[in-house]
Amino acid sequence: MxxxxxxxxxxxxxxxxxxxxxxxxxxxxxxxxxxxxxxxxxxxxxxxxxxxxxxxxxxxxxxxxxxxxxxxxxxxxxxxxxxxxxxxxxxxxxxxxxxxxxxxxxxxxxxxxxxxxxxxxxxxxxxxxxxxxxxxxxxxxxxxxxxxxxxxxxxxxxxxxxxxxxxxxxxxxxxxxxxxPIIYKDKVLLQTGPGERVFLTAIDLASGKTLWETDEAYSGDKSPDDVGSWSTPVVAQVDGRPQVICAMSTRVNAYDLDSGDLMWWCDGLNGSRYDVVSSSPLIGEGIGFAMADLRGPAMGFKLGGTGNVTASNRLWHVEKRNPSSVGTGVLVDGHIFRPNSGPGTLECLNAETGESTWKSRAKDHWASMVLAGGHLYALSQRGSTIVLKPNPQEYEEVASNDLGGVTNATPAFSEGQIFIRTEEHLYCIGK
The missing domain is CATH 2.40.128.630 (Lipocalin)
Structure with a gap:
């Protein structure tokens, strides 16, 4: 080969x-x-x-x-x-x-x-x-x-x-x-890593040729085993044009979609013991949310600007007493509904202040949460899916559905059907 x-x-x-x-x-x-x-x-x-x-x-x-x-x-x-x-x-x-x-x-x-x-x-x-x-x-x-x-x-x-x-x-x-990887129009976008070299790249979907690569150098003090991002990028309209938003190991970066130039960044994801990020950034309503894993920091920030926007754009920053975060939450009407992996909880936050409005004990959730048909769906590692209403005032469970098995995968939702993957099975759920 x-x-x-x-x-x-x-x-x-x-x-x-x-x-x-x-x-x-x-x-x-x-x-x-x-x-x-x-x-x-x-x-x-x-x-x-x-x-x-x-x-x-x-x-x-x-x-x-x-x-x-x-x-x-x-x-x-x-x-x-x-x-x-x-x-x-x-x-x-x-x-x-x-x-x-x-x-x-x-x-x-x-x-x-x-x-x-x-x-x-x-x-x-x-x-x-x-x-x-x-x-x-x-x-x-x-x-x-x-x-x-x-x-x-x-x-x-x-x-x-x-x-x-x-x-x-x-x-x-x-x-x-x-x-x-994600696809946006004619581009494949991939945030690589962790590894010796970490970079964001855009690749032509038709030919497979590199359009651009932008490296993300690490300047922290942790060992390589304690550093990395497993996050998936998001494309968002910012200041009138699409930008690629990435949660790296110590900060959130925004890149120009056409050139790969780093346009702005917000610091605040580096932790005391680890510099690791698993979940993807949440973007909407002019603001963003990102959270480190292994009980590292969480933060909210405004979108846009030039260069280091930490001082001007960061809305709030919580360094300690955060849960671990593998799966990504959902932003609904100014509130963040997030699945936590340890301790296992479901939680609602005010997106502008970071204040927790409620928290419910649950099994560990590594899958990302989904909003479908006006309900939130949260799949646990044990194959149980909690369905709840996106109520920012209180935890309002609608159903709990147990398939058994082990899974870290996020369900797919399409035209009234739900596709759930465990380590052993693939299910199609529909009325």
Missing amino acids: TKLRGGLTMGLVVIVVAAVWPAAIWTAPIWAAPGANAGDWPQFRGANGNGVAEGVDYPLTWSPQENIKWKVDLPDAGAGSPIVSGGRVFLTSATEDGRQRSLLCVDRSDGKLLWTRTVEFGEDITHSKNPFGSTTPASDGEHVVVWHGSAGLHAYDFAGKPLWSRDLGEFKHIWGYGSS
Whole structure:
């Protein structure tokens, strides 16, 4: 296999597996490709990257015997979330040692496996709680793109034909990898890392060629094992044009979409013991919210400006007594509803002040929260989904639905159906 560092990968080994399963709120205008549907869930946290689903008629209750349209076994584990695009469901999986990393394509209507594309790779490391196959694909309705960490970035058409592959470098960390690519119009945007080199890149969707790369140098005092960002970027309209907002290990950065230039940043995510970020930034209503993991800081900030805007734009900053944060919350009418991973709680914050208006004890939540049909959905690591109303005054639970199993993956919501992935199964939930 010949690899061109920073260029296209030539002669990449791809294994085609037979299509047989083992026994079985703020939104930007949606940009849709010719093959995309308005109700699709085409990338991590939905079409706009804000965790808000189109449509209203989503199930509130289900069980292993109720409202399950189909359920299929998965060949391997993975923490990546499913996406839905053009009548298909895409998701990642990987062997336990990471030597085979796969993209699966499933028929949305019945769960039938249509094709698998597998990339072979050598020795790698990750954490037991973050198995390989931990990223979410992205699609525009004609292409599907998946990042396999050190095993590269790969694009396919909907028939599974390989279009291009990129070797972006080595990304090894004791806690593995997890940032997902997103697609905005003709660009693939990827926040790489953690690893020796961390950068944000824009890649041409059609050709796989690099449009720009912008490095993020680390200047803190922590060891490499205690530094990293597993966050997925968000595109937002700021000052009249689209900007890419990223939560890096110590700060939130905003980049020009066309050039990759760093336009402004807000400091405040570096912690006392760790400089790590897992959740994605929340953007809406002219403000943003970002939170470090492992009980690090949380902060709210205004969008826009030039250079270091910490002094002028940071609205609030809480350094201590924060919960750990893996999954991303949802911003609704000036309030942040967030899932916490340790201690396991669901919580509501005032976005402008950071004040907690309520907190409810729950199981640990690594999946991101979703707003669909006027209700919030929060999936726990144990396969139980709490449905609640986005009430900023009090915790108002509507239902608790237990499928069992282990999962860190965020559900996908599309046209009245919910797609939940555990380590062993993929479910389609619908009335």
